[in-house]
Amino acid sequence: MLTALLGGLLIGASASVAWSGAGQIAGISGLLGRVIRAPASASFAAWFLGALLLTSVALAFVSGPWRVVSVPARPLALIAAAGLLVGYGTQLGNGCTSGHGVCGLSRGSARSLAAVLTFMLSAAAVVFIARHLVAGAVR
DSSP: OHOOOOOOOHHHHHHHHHHHSOOOOEEEEEEEEHHOOOGGGOOOOOOHHHHHHHHHHHHHHHHHHOOOOOOOOOOOHHHHHHHHHHHHHHHHSSSSSHHHIIIHTTTOHHHHHHHEEEEHHHHHHHHHHIIIIIIHHHO
């Protein structure tokens, strides 16, 4: 629990520093899109993403060995289709779930509030359908 709390504090702090210090929104999908579209003009985005990757590597050295969790293999076509759908949804929604939730809501964005409410209601509906309607019909 302490690790999750520390991680949340660091995410919030980095979003705050990006917004108040550099005037940039720390939404990862937007930053990555900027680096891909115009690498020469996206210096903040490139530095931010690089620091994100480096802190992950630093955490691996500091925290010691990680527990390996095995998950069932999925077909590559399914993974590719899921990735494309996520990318399309991110572009359609002008950001990802965490970007709207952390960066958008903290800035008081009405669009982010609508997006987060849509994400949460959709997720609740999917869980209800999967657990109560589909799983109940299979039993």
